[in-house]
Amino acid sequence: MISVEEALSACLTLAQPVGTETVPLAQAGGRVLAAPVTATRDQPPFSASAMDGYALRDMEAIPGRRLKVVGEAPAGHYWQGTIGPGEALRIFTGAPLPEGTDRVVIQEDVERDGDRITLSRSLGSSLNVRPSGADFMAGDGMSAPRRLSPADVALAAAMNAPKLTVSRKPTVALIATGDELVSPGETPRPDQIIASNTYGLKARIEAEGAEARLLPIARDRRESLEQVFDLAAGSDLIVTVGGASVGDHDLVGEVAAARGLERAFYKIAMRPGKPLMAGRLGDAVLLGLPGNPVSAMVCGELFLIPMLHAMMGLPGTARPRLRARLGADLDANGPREHYMRAEVSAGDDLPVITPYGRQDSSLLTVLSGASGLLVRPVDAARARAGDIVEYVALNAMF
Numbered sequence: 001m002i003s004v005e006e007a008l009s010a011c012l013t014l015a016q017p018v019g020t021e022t023v024p025l026a027q028a029g030g031r032v033l034a035a036p037v038t039a040t041r042d043q044p045p046f047s048a049s050a051m052d053g054y055a056l057r058d059m060e061a062i063p064g065r066r067l068k069v070v071g072e073a074p075a076g077h078y079w080q081g082t083i084g085p086g087e088a089l090r091i092f093t094g095a096p097l098p099e100g101t102d103r104v105v106i107q108e109d110v111e112r113d114g115d116r117i118t119l120s121r122s123l124g125s126s127l128n129v130r131p132s133g134a135d136f137m138a139g140d141g142m143s144a145p146r147r148l149s150p151a152d153v154a155l156a157a158a159m160n161a162p163k164l165t166v167s168r169k170p171t172v173a174l175i176a177t178g179d180e181l182v183s184p185g186e187t188p189r190p191d192q193i194i195a196s197n198t199y200g201l202k203a204r205i206e207a208e209g210a211e212a213r214l215l216p217i218a219r220d221r222r223e224s225l226e227q228v229f230d231l232a233a234g235s236d237l238i239v240t241v242g243g244a245s246v247g248d249h250d251l252v253g254e255v256a257a258a259r260g261l262e263r264a265f266y267k268i269a270m271r272p273g274k275p276l277m278a279g280r281l282g283d284a285v286l287l288g289l290p291g292n293p294v295s296a297m298v299c300g301e302l303f304l305i306p307m308l309h310a311m312m313g314l315p316g317t318a319r320p321r322l323r324a325r326l327g328a329d330l331d332a333n334g335p336r337e338h339y340m341r342a343e344v345s346a347g348d349d350l351p352v353i354t355p356y357g358r359q360d361s362s363l364l365t366v367l368s369g370a371s372g373l374l375v376r377p378v379d380a381a382r383a384r385a386g387d388i389v390e391y392v393a394l395n396a397m398f
């Protein structure tokens, strides 16, 4: 059995970038930018008023001073001409500052009478001017790779980039295996259960910006698994769920091997998730997840998500580890790194993390309620409430 760290490193070696495509800016939110965006002009392209008011010379911004209003500049309209001594221009937020001025006095600080204004007794100190290029200059760029946040999309728009080069969405084929499974909505026999893992994984994969396809459930027969593997053709990543362990009906490894799997590893020192498997299968990568629902979802979080990141050209790294104080005493850990489903709550200096009493890897109710996975290192000694520990946040985006 290899360590979780070694397994992740092998997974990341398998997960290579899937290439790029060009998308309209309006469809780019959440995608991974693959090529930098470069501004073709300064923003703002001119010195602009930051307020509605009157543009004038700063040296004439003297309380009580009377000035003549010689014209008006709404946003989107240059005022042609130069403001001379004793003059001011009515101006609105976003309009170009006219020649000769370097300050805007807000209209609240002005009394207007026909084409005359009188500046009030207390004028703020701000010039209320946005210098040209204050936000960015022509040639400035937005670096890649990065996940495009809403603010990034707005910035790319301001840089006048109508299309962006982004990573292609990796495609993931999800295969549930087992005679005991039926799809949600079907009527199970008394000895069957409902397939759940592939649905949870699909939601998680799509939240990360990849595409997931649910293939028909493969039955515990070689031919059935072969048929479903055939349907996965063309996917970047094939994820099987179940059939990974040592039972007589656990056929995934055998069938994949017969199809030419170059196995990178099988079995890792992790709980839940021991029978994890990964390798290269033709043009695709195969990730074989254990069937227990919590094992599948936890392995999805810790291995599949970093693999998708790497395939989208982002740095492939372990899920971030956060620090918290333990909310309860814990026994020593054994030879497998344990990812305990836990509740994270607010604390004094750090959050407090308390693992649930029931940690069986079949309990989706427990996983669904969990906000973190408390990481218990291999052979960790007993721990006491208040000790500082590490955890992986769950469901942060929901």
Ligand SMILES: Nc1nc2c(c(=O)[nH]1)N[C@H]1C(S)=C(S)[C@@H](COP(=O)(O)OP(=O)(O)OC[C@H]3O[C@@H](n4cnc5c(N)ncnc54)[C@H](O)[C@@H]3O)O[C@H]1N2
Pocket: 176, 177, 178, 180, 181, 193, 194, 195, 196, 197, 198, 241, 242, 243, 244, 245, 246, 247, 250, 272, 273, 274, 275, 289, 290, 291, 292, 293, 295, 361
């Ligand atoms: N003798 C041993 N038995 C088991 C070992 C072991 O080391 N020696 N490991 C256990 C561990 S740990 C795990 S994890 C499981 C993983 O086994 P498989 O990957 O072969 O999974 P299955 O046997 O097919 O299923 C396990 C469990 O999960 C249910 N299942 C499977 N697929 C789904 C699905 N898509 N949705 C919902 N539930 C699913 C299945 O019905 C089983 O109850 O092996 C242990 N055994």
Ligand code: MOO
Pocket: 270, 271, 272, 273, 274, 275, 290, 292, 295, 361
């Ligand atoms: O490794 Mo299994 O995933 O503990 O239930």
